[in-house]
Amino acid sequence: MAFYSTHRDPLPIAVYELKRLSGSQAKHLYHFREILTTACKELTTLQVFKSWHINTLDQLVVERQPPTPALAFMQ
Helix, strand or coil: CCCHHHHCCCEEEEEHHHHHHHCCCCCCCCHHHHHHHHHHHHHHHHEEEEEEEEECCCCCEEECCCCCCCCCCCC
């Protein structure tokens, strides 16, 4: 998920494209979607993501948490 840490306002990206880019060994897209959902929930719990959802076009849409003041200078 380094992609999301380097983009202030990440664009939606297709789930199949995330699967391809990640090198996932999941045989089926539905299985990768389950793995992705678990990861996104964890990143939300860790307050990396403010929110996320998979839209009707099967794209992952992420809203990042605003940077903390101590890290704002890095952006």
